[in-house]
Amino acid sequence: MTKAPTVDDVARAAGVSRQTVSNVLNAPDIVRAATRERVQAVIDDLGYRPHTAARQLRTRRSSTIGVHLDPYAGGISGVVLDRFVHALTERASERGMRMLLYAARTPEEEIARMGELLDGGEIDATIVTGTFHGDPRTGWLTARALPFVSFGRPWGEDDVAAPAHLWVDVDGAAGTAASTRHALGAAGPRIAFLGWPAGSGTGDERERGWRETMTAHGLAAPRWTVEEHVPAARAVVADALAAGAEVDAIVCASDSLAIGAHLAAVAADRHDLLVVGFDNTPAVEALGISSVEQLPEKVAAGALDLLMGPTGSVVAPRPAASGSAHVLVEPRLIVR
Template sequence: MTKREARRRVTINDVARAADVSRQTVSNVVNAPEKVAPTTLGRVQREIDRLGFRPSRAAKTLKQERAGAWGIELNSETFGRFGTILDTFLVELTTRSRRHDAHIVPFTAHHENDPVPAYEDLVASRIADGFVLTDTRHGDPRPAWLRDHAVPYAAFGRIWDDPSITTWVDVDGAAGVSAAVRHLAEQGYERIGWLGWPGDSPVGEDRRLGWARTTADLGLANADWAGSSPQQLERAAPSAAALIDTIGPGGALVCASDGLALGAWQVLLQRGLRLGTDFGLVGFDDTDLAAAIGLTTLRQPLAAVADHVLRMLGTGTTTEADSPAGILLPPELVVRASSTPADDRTTTERGTT
């Protein structure tokens, strides 16, 4: 380990001097190697490696007037909480940002009820070039503000208010739930119910429609098998109990989230019904909880979402509409014991689309 006290950082000029070329040539070797003659390229590259030169991001940012970073707002309501997948999304985004020669800058809102100043701050001080939006919702002030200030962004989640905005990627909840219903029907469950969230959350409604349509297609629809409950377990259990009793053994329940499925799971345990064997259960999001209790669930393709988001940001597809709408990706059905009747039960996980 070479230790030199307070050694100066290696700059582009050091390399230029060592390789006997100009700074610009070194810059080209790093950023546009095709412009450099092969002989020179090799020599300069060798010096870069030998000296351990790495361009200063700050200098590059200053000159180019681009930070090479995307901001993402962390909301303590939805981040780091059970049943949300934003944590995993952030990891995927972070991992993939490197290939785009960019960094991810997390931040939180300055004020409880107004997210915009935090966005403004990052743009004004040129710390982020644009943003990854999550938790898009009706009445969201952010897309309008970003558009008005010509700040690039891409959203994980549909921009519900403005169909003209196409820079979003989302997961097709309806398609996922539909796949779950078909899977349950194939496994022989006869009555397939739905446990969703109350209110008119667009995400919840999207997923519920997948259930409603597919059960109708299969000739299974029954309004009595649909219920809703808040995420809190003490309230989910009673709703789930009512549904489970109505549907009865041999039936199954698809839930809008793994958290709701946990409520149903509790009821099955209390009723002495064996998971999968006596009653089918499917959740949504593939949280660790699902793996823990052997719950069949729908896994969101977060890596793919992150890829698309970064591509949209990288190509600056903000104002231009290159596709007629955003991108909708299907989730993956992860089959576990909770949707496998005893006869052909298997302990190994398998995934299908």
């Protein structure tokens, strides 16, 4: 059986001291770039992995980041968060970190669970998902001084010039703007928007991309509102088409809404009606519906960069300073 490489093996191969290897692993910012890159190359070549238990005793860190696992609710769009968590786990492992999944049904339950994990020394940081206006979790985390990044903005605040905390998000407005431009070129000027009730943050951003693009072209079209439910979306669009709504395309806030709109268009014999979704789930791919790809792998990488630095192997979050406390991922429109 081949013996696993040790810190001494890495130091010898890189021509540095054992302490320098330790610094590269635990405090990379204090090591000169050329030395850090040389040591990291040897670590990669040898396949060296720090011994987790020994490292925990030495540094008093758990080498673990917590992330909330949303309750299973069925539906179509939950696959995005599944991909995000999977990507986090892969990329954290590459940095010698582990992910700890915890479940909670409400923000209050999540706060209680995070408190247990923090008091037990089980996590060094956490990543919260699904932020919303007045989110109590972020204030609690700030008060407890537990390093964290949110997947979702601090809604209702100036999250760029005066950020309340570190955050990473997908630029929803850019996604729907790309969808609207595509629809204008491919279908015609009458582009409706099918979205959620106002006030959701994420939904408002996605609507903004459609609205600003239409306004820039001097155009106006219907804005239909519905909850996140395929049958409800189908009913809203079916009623609008039956009432004589003149639209060339529908830009949707999610794939669930897009599938509902698509089914309504087919039933109304409007096979020419272009529908564009948001999330690029396997369901819309199977139906041949264009959709915005959120790139959750890039979101995961951005979250870890904020918590650990671009090459760090320990939690060392950057300050929540103006302009540098966030990563905004531009999504990609997939045309079918």
